[in-house]
Amino acid sequence: MTHPASATLPLLAHTKPDAVVAWRHDGPVTVERFLGDVERLASSLPAGGHVLNVCADRYRFTVGLAATLVGRKISLLPSTHTPETVRQLQMFAPDTFCLTDSPACDIDLPQHHFIESPVAASPEGGAVPMIDVDQVVAYVFTSGSTGTPMPHPKTWGPLVRNIAAEADRLGLVDKPFTLIGTVPPQHMYGFESTVLLALLSGGAIWSGRPFYPADIADALAAVPRPRVLVSTPFHLRTLLSAGTEVPPADLVVSATAPLSGNLAVALEAQLQCPLIEIYGCTETGQTATRRTAETAEWQLMRGLALTVEDGKVWAHGGHVETPTMLSDIIEPTADDRFLLHGRSADLVNIAGKRSSLGYLNHQLNAIPGVVDGSYFMPEDEQTDGVTRLTAVVVAPGLDRATLLQALRERVDPLFLPRPLIFADALPRNATGKLPRAALEELRRTLGGSE
Numbered sequence: 001m002t003h004p005a006s007a008t009l010p011l012l013a014h015t016k017p018d019a020v021v022a023w024r025h026d027g028p029v030t031v032e033r034f035l036g037d038v039e040r041l042a043s044s045l046p047a048g049g050h051v052l053n054v055c056a057d058r059y060r061f062t063v064g065l066a067a068t069l070v071g072r073k074i075s076l077l078p079s080t081h082t083p084e085t086v087r088q089l090q091m092f093a094p095d096t097f098c099l100t101d102s103p104a105c106d107i108d109l110p111q112h113h114f115i116e117s118p119v120a121a122s123p124e125g126g127a128v129p130m131i132d133v134d135q136v137v138a139y140v141f142t143s144g145s146t147g148t149p150m151p152h153p154k155t156w157g158p159l160v161r162n163i164a165a166e167a168d169r170l171g172l173v174d175k176p177f178t179l180i181g182t183v184p185p186q187h188m189y190g191f192e193s194t195v196l197l198a199l200l201s202g203g204a205i206w207s208g209r210p211f212y213p214a215d216i217a218d219a220l221a222a223v224p225r226p227r228v229l230v231s232t233p234f235h236l237r238t239l240l241s242a243g244t245e246v247p248p249a250d251l252v253v254s255a256t257a258p259l260s261g262n263l264a265v266a267l268e269a270q271l272q273c274p275l276i277e278i279y280g281c282t283e284t285g286q287t288a289t290r291r292t293a294e295t296a297e298w299q300l301m302r303g304l305a306l307t308v309e310d311g312k313v314w315a316h317g318g319h320v321e322t323p324t325m326l327s328d329i330i331e332p333t334a335d336d337r338f339l340l341h342g343r344s345a346d347l348v349n350i351a352g353k354r355s356s357l358g359y360l361n362h363q364l365n366a367i368p369g370v371v372d373g374s375y376f377m378p379e380d381e382q383t384d385g386v387t388r389l390t391a392v393v394v395a396p397g398l399d400r401a402t403l404l405q406a407l408r409e410r411v412d413p414l415f416l417p418r419p420l421i422f423a424d425a426l427p428r429n430a431t432g433k434l435p436r437a438a439l440e441e442l443r444r445t446l447g448g449s450e
Contacts, residue, residue: 009065009160011438013171013202017126021198022059022205023178023223027058031413032126034066037117042067048137050093051075052086054186055101057100059207061113061185062195064099064135069156070129075138077186078149080429081107088149133157140188142282146304152282160200162285162319164299168200169289170228170276177250179224181230182216184430188282193230203228211235213242217283226250229271233257234372234432236267241371248272254292255280256431258340260362264292272275279340283324284315288338300336308332329356348377348389350414363410364391369398372426375417376439384408392442394425421446 014021014031022029041063045051049322050145051068053075055061068075076096078085086108089096131137135156141149167173181194198205210219216239220227228251231239236254237245240263249271255278266277275338280300288298300306303318306326313330317324329341343358357375364373373393395403400420407416423446427438 007132007133007157009156011129011131011199013068013133013200014128014201017381019202020176020204022062022207024059024207025222028204031128034063035126035128037063038066038070038129041114042070042115044112045071045073046097046110047100048073048097048110050074050076050089050096051099052078052081052089052096052109053099054081054105055114056100056105056184057207057210058181058194058205059208060101060248062199062205064074065116065185065195066129066199068099069131069135069137072135073138076141076189077138077188078141080435083108085149092149092151095264131156133160134411138191140191140282148380154285158319158321159192159196159285161303162301163196163200164252165303165318166193166197166278166286168302170253170297172197172201172203174202174230174253175226177201177203177228177260178206179228179230180210180216180219180223180249182210182235183230183232183432184209184301185258187431188228188285189278189280189431190230192286193253193255193278212228213239213244213246217244217246218355220247220249232432233259233263234428237263237365237372240266240270246271250277253278256433258358259292260366261292261296262366268293280327281328284320284326287315287320295337297333297337298340300338305336306330306332306338348415350389355411355415360389360391360411360415363383366410367395367403367406369399370395370403372428374426374434374439376436378440378443389415390419390421390439390443392421392423392426392439392446394423419443 017032019031020028021031021034039354047222051073053061055064075437076089096109098107098111100111101114108281133156134152137156137159138154138324139151140154141151179194179198181190185191185195208219210216227249229249230253233254252271252275259277268275274291277290278286278293279288286301288300290298305317307314313326314323315447333338333339342358346357348355360375371394375389375391378390426443428434
């Protein structure tokens with residue numbers, strides 16, 4: 001969709017200067033204070049046109065994002081901040097600088113440090129900045145087949161439409177709410193659902209990023225209701241198994257990997273509220289939702305449609321301006337509904353039998369006594385011409401024979417892991433995902449036997 005050159009949309013949906021836009025450990029932050037912080041930071045940013053915003057405090061990240069928008073700079077959102085990724089970012093945008101709130105930041109880029117001001121002067125007139133709908137807000141990066149990050153531009157207009165559809169689906173329109181996120185704001189899911197959702201729907205942000213169950217409980221207790229916990233299956237499963245007493249939420253949102261129906265039911269009971277899953281990808285943004293405790297079907301976001309051509313599924317309409325092929329195995333069941341059968345890249349074919357890593361992981365983690373576990377296909381995936389799967393598992397109370405027997409009751413023997421590796425913990429990243437390189441390193445370190 002094209003827009004008139006003059007088309008703009010506001011940075012904030014909040015209509016009053018004393019409305020709360022964030023909660024920090026020392027109390028609420030009003031729109032007036034936020035806009036003052038944004039103006040102060042925007043006036044001090046370096047000349048570079050691209051920003052790697054690594055602020056860990058979610059409020060500071062949000063101020064940095066807004067200042068970047070006001071200054072017509074572009075945020076870079078890679079999946080990691082490894083030295084190699086940073087080098088590749090420099091090649092993509094040589095004028096990139098790093099915005100950080102950590103004195104110990106070791107990212108090899110020109111650094112601009114976020115410095116708190118005891119009092120932020122209010123911007124003249126207190127006007128909410130207007131952003132051009134065609135302005136590129138961010139480049140979100142996915143790993144290409146060569147390992148080089150592939151940029152996907154996100155412009156303001158489609159992002160605003162995406163968030164409006166999300167707020168409508170989650171029932172957050174025209175009501176105050178506070179978002180507590182266990183995911184980093186630099187990840188596309190965290191960017192959309194813990195930052196933009198608050199700014200563009202009149203909600204508030206909790207500035208911290210709780211990780212452990214006790215931290216999540218403390219964060220929920222620190223903000224008023226209604227409160228929304230934005231998390232991942234890994235964090236939610238850990239929260240449930242910890243047995244920590246958690247204040248009730250009003251909504252739980254989950255993404256990055258599918259949840260089982262049983263886990264969703266248990267989480268709804270513990271947190272005393274509905275749990276909604278979001279399905280999406282970097283290329284399309286948020287695409288569909290489901291209430292997992294009640295149905296396996298996903299419902300497309302407002303305005304979106306799916307088209308199947310030659311066995312491939314394309315998303316289009318709504319905030320997806322260009323038809324985009326989805327990398328998942330999708331079975332449409334109605335005009336706006338579908339079933340998800342895993343990622344195309346996760347398909348496994350052994351001796352003519354097919355399964356998916358997602359299905360195998362679900363069966364592994366459903367075994368009583370398994371705290372965490374994951375299958376993966378090693379780089380040297382064939383031995384004597386036979387494909388071998390590896391699994392890494394955290395199961396302190398189980399031995400190898402017991403675990404393998406339990407797996408035999410759930411999966412075809414061809415899909416038993418060879419080797420099965422026991423570990424104290426899995427090397428999950430901030431969004432609960434398991435980087436392939438970390439799994440390979442764990443395999444090399446711990447070995448394992450068949």
